[in-house]
Amino acid sequence: MGDKPIWEQIGSSFVQHYYQLFDADRTQLGAIYIDASCLTWEGQQFQGKAAIVEKLTSLPFQKIQHSITAQDHQPTPDSCILSMVVGQLKADDDQVLGFHQTFLLKNFQGAWVCTNEVFRLALHN
Template sequence: MVDQPLWEHIGSSFVSHYYHMFDNDRSQLGSIYIDASCLTWEGQQFQGKRAIVEKLTVSLSVYLLLCSKVTHNSQVSDCSSMRSSCIFGQQVAPQKQGFSENSDYSLPFTKIAHSITAQDHQPTPDCCILSMVVGQLKADDDPIMGFHQSFILKNINDAWVCTNDMFRLAIHNFG
């Protein structure tokens, strides 16, 4: 038996749970977030369980469909001008993008699958866990895309929740 550190065990269990839910029923992802949780998704910031789940269930589907059309020679758009503030203790509404406030979960693809290339976990000075995932995802028959995601996990009332979540597709302006 390998003596696996506690944070490795908790981190890898979380990662497995997260992507399993993501690939099978994203509407259940709210169970891992709290109202103080922040998601930065391709440069856009959201706070709170509801705003995050809404983003992950509706907007992400549309975005990935669009990204699958992007070649690696294309310039990644600068989303900074669309960012909203993300302050603890302040509920920030999802951004106005036509679909981000829509709770209709009908998706433009029928399935999505994540494949994890590597994952790392570390304890933080404040007894949280930092997890970083590098992997690939595939939506329906669209091209495989690399992605990068980081989480901070915190134990609150004997349960581990995700307080911070950052996601980026690995799309560079090669050349």
């Protein structure tokens, strides 16, 4: 960890935290968003902590497990961190599906929050 640039450490810590929380209890995800946050989930748009958490908690499965295949992080000119994740997920007893997800992280009042998030299943690859 010590040899990696700080933005890569922050990005990969965020990604680990996000999927652990998502898989364990996604009602707790609110802490990572702010009211300006945007989520696009399979083409549907949501804005704000409340709307985003409502969407994530109303997804129609009981159990989910993500595994990450690749993650890339970059610093941006506005001191944010851009992260793109490629992986697979298994929801309930459904078949394993590929997914891709992008996050933009920003330091807000001393904490790293997710201001932008886009999720797509890899159905068309």
